[in-house]
Amino acid sequence: MISDAPRPAPAARDTEAVPDEPLIAFKGVHIGFDEGDVLRGISFEVWPGETKVLLGESGAGKTLILKLADGLLRPTAGQIWVTGRNLGEMPERELLDFRRRIGFVFQEGALFDSMTVAENVSFRLHEENVNEQEIETRVHEALRFVELEDTVGKFPSELSGGMRRRVSIARALVDRPPLVFYDSPTAGLDPVTSQTIITLILRGRDAQGVTSLLATQRVQDAFGLANFRLDSKTGRVVPLGNHHGNGRDRRDAGSFSPARNLSPVAPPTNILVLRDGQIYFEGAADELLRSSDEYLKKFLASAE
Amino acid sequence: MTQQAADVTLSEMRLRTGGRFHTMPDASETPSFLSPIGNALKRQVWIVQDYTLLAVQSVKSAFSPPQYWKDTLEQMDQIGVGSLPIIAISSIFIGGVMVINTASQFQRFGMTALTGDAVSLALVRELGPTITAILVAGRNASGIASELGSMVVTEQVDAMRALGTDPVRKLVTPRVIAMVAMMPLLVAVADFLGLVGGFLVSYFTLRLGPVQFWTRAINALAFGDLVQGFTKPAIFALIISTIACFQGLRVRGGTQGVGRATTSAVVVSSVLVLVVDFFLTRLLLFIFQ
Numbered sequence: 001m002i003s004d005a006p007r008p009a010p011a012a013r014d015t016e017a018v019p020d021e022p023l024i025a026f027k028g029v030h031i032g033f034d035e036g037d038v039l040r041g042i043s044f045e046v047w048p049g050e051t052k053v054l055l056g057e058s059g060a061g062k063t064l065i066l067k068l069a070d071g072l073l074r075p076t077a078g079q080i081w082v083t084g085r086n087l088g089e090m091p092e093r094e095l096l097d098f099r100r101r102i103g104f105v106f107q108e109g110a111l112f113d114s115m116t117v118a119e120n121v122s123f124r125l126h127e128e129n130v131n132e133q134e135i136e137t138r139v140h141e142a143l144r145f146v147e148l149e150d151t152v153g154k155f156p157s158e159l160s161g162g163m164r165r166r167v168s169i170a171r172a173l174v175d176r177p178p179l180v181f182y183d184s185p186t187a188g189l190d191p192v193t194s195q196t197i198i199t200l201i202l203r204g205r206d207a208q209g210v211t212s213l214l215a216t217q218r219v220q221d222a223f224g225l226a227n228f229r230l231d232s233k234t235g236r237v238v239p240l241g242n243h244h245g246n247g248r249d250r251r252d253a254g255s256f257s258p259a260r261n262l263s264p265v266a267p268p269t270n271i272l273v274l275r276d277g278q279i280y281f282e283g284a285a286d287e288l289l290r291s292s293d294e295y296l297k298k299f300l301a302s303a304e
Numbered sequence: 305m306t307q308q309a310a311d312v313t314l315s316e317m318r319l320r321t322g323g324r325f326h327t328m329p330d331a332s333e334t335p336s337f338l339s340p341i342g343n344a345l346k347r348q349v350w351i352v353q354d355y356t357l358l359a360v361q362s363v364k365s366a367f368s369p370p371q372y373w374k375d376t377l378e379q380m381d382q383i384g385v386g387s388l389p390i391i392a393i394s395s396i397f398i399g400g401v402m403v404i405n406t407a408s409q410f411q412r413f414g415m416t417a418l419t420g421d422a423v424s425l426a427l428v429r430e431l432g433p434t435i436t437a438i439l440v441a442g443r444n445a446s447g448i449a450s451e452l453g454s455m456v457v458t459e460q461v462d463a464m465r466a467l468g469t470d471p472v473r474k475l476v477t478p479r480v481i482a483m484v485a486m487m488p489l490l491v492a493v494a495d496f497l498g499l500v501g502g503f504l505v506s507y508f509t510l511r512l513g514p515v516q517f518w519t520r521a522i523n524a525l526a527f528g529d530l531v532q533g534f535t536k537p538a539i540f541a542l543i544i545s546t547i548a549c550f551q552g553l554r555v556r557g558g559t560q561g562v563g564r565a566t567t568s569a570v571v572v573s574s575v576l577v578l579v580v581d582f583f584l585t586r587l588l589l590f591i592f593q
Contacts, residue, residue, distance in 0.1 A: 067462070070466055072462055072465055072466060092470075093470075096465070096468045096469065096470055097468060098468075099465065099466055099467070099468045100467070100468030102466070104463070104466035104467075106459045106462070106463055106466075107459070108458065108459065110458060110459040110460050110462065110463035111460075111463075112455075112460055112463070112464075113458070113460070123467055123469075124467045124468065127370075127467065127468060127469055171467075
């Protein structure tokens with residue numbers, strides 16, 4: 001696992017949240033293409049330490065929201081504030097510096113296929129002229145965190161889909177960013193690998209205090225994050241409400257299901273359901289569970 | 305172009321338009337039967353604008369840090385060393401075929417001694433730069449466009465931006481510098497090997513002696529010819545590399561889009577080389593004659 005010891009990472013400086021301000025704020029955001037508006041008046045906030053899960057069907061605009069929040073796209077209307085800065089007022093040159101303090105895991109990993117795993121993970125560190133010895137240490141730490149230390153010299157084409165996502169997570173977390181965007185990290189993966197990916201995200205959240213925005217079609221991912229936590233003493237993933245992992249055994253920790261009891265000690269994981277370019281539901285996982293709305297039930301049914 | 309416009313990067317252009325290279329027509333405009341034509345024209349203008357901005361940005365990035373010299377050297381190897389075999393073989397045969405074509409005319413007037421002059425002038429002024437540019441466009445423009453296009457469709461370019469790296473600086477500028485540096489060298493090789501090809505054919509068909517051929521070939525060249533012969537490849541290189549990168553970075557539509565971009569990169573850069581060659585020749589002849 002990546003060490004929790006303080007490190008003079010540039011990530012920590014500019015992205016530190018002002019405590020009484022949200023880390024991310026979307027205010028009436030629209031974006032459209034030739035086919036018309038894809039997002040229509042999206043407004044929400046993500047607070048420091050919160051995990052916001054974007055649920056929605058394919059084409060609902062989840063990826064667009066992540067790319068807008070990272071400044072990779074600009075909205076046609078509305079404002080996006082991230083870490084207290086209005087992205088609309090930042091030219092690309094400033095956005096490049098700004099993005100160095102944010103991690104982004106792309107849907108298919110988006111690893112540089114002409115580079116080895118180690119070169120992919122260390123890409124940002126090389127850009128920041130970190131010394132080679134430090135780079136090697138941090139790359140190994142990051143790869144150990146995703147349990148892929150033995151793939152250092154391999155190329156992305158030699159890895160499975162799940163391994164590529166894990167390398168992508170290592171690349172996003174190597175500089176210890178306080179804010180990470182995950183774009184459908186489990187899409188197209190088998191249930192076991194999906195569970196491994198969600199566990200990694202959960203460990204990143206609880207061990208490093210990462211604030212995250214996660215887009216997914218799988219409701220299991222949302223409930224996995226909402227109902228489980230990392231036990232800092234045992235280093236195991238345990239259900240919420242059970243600090244020492246005594247109440248449920250290891251198998252429980254690995255099986256994500258909506259039918260879990262939520263606890264006030266939960267790291268704030270909230271769910272935002274998108275439909276037709278608008279926010280259809282926003283709230284905690286238990287509120288989603290209790291909802292009698294037919295459309296929302298569809299999502300819950302998919303987790304059964 | 306204003307300074308402000310020149311400062312806008314390709315990434316910003318794509319940002320402004322939601323990742324597309326053109327904006328939507330204003331819904332408030334009253335549609336008319338001419339609007340499709342107008343929109344089509346606007347798109348062409350935007351494409352030219354986007355290309356110009358990319359070309360300016362890529363050249364500007366060469367003069368400010370960070371610079372990616374390792375990537376530049378790799379590209380020099382791929383473009384320069386990689387293109388050498390096809391340039392060498394082609395230029396030998398082009399020199400030879402020129403002698404075959406001109407020999408019969410020179411023999412009619414008993415002026416076969418002028419063969420060296422003809423081959424030398426034609427190669428250095430025109431054929432060397434142009435043929436080399438077309439061959440480099442065929443080999444490298446396609447490679448660059450498909451490589452960058454594949455990176456776009458697999459989100460590697462977005463990943464690069466998300467990691468805080470400017471794709472123009474990292475991907476485009478090294479290719480532009482490498483091609484601009486390598487093309488004149490390739491043309492020098494092409495000119496020399498073309499003359500060797502011409503000499504071999506002259507020696508075996510016209511019985512022209514080596515001293516006679518080489519003396520006339522070298523003496524025929526004036527300073528202006530050399531300037532022309534080495535200015536053109538640098539400009540052609542700029543055109544080919546920026547067109548190839550532009551086509552690669554504007555890929556849409558997955559693997560089909562990559563295929564289209566590859567074809568466009570070769571076709572557009574080759575045609576543009578020939579068109580620019582005409583005007584450049586006029587300009588250089590005006591200056592040096």
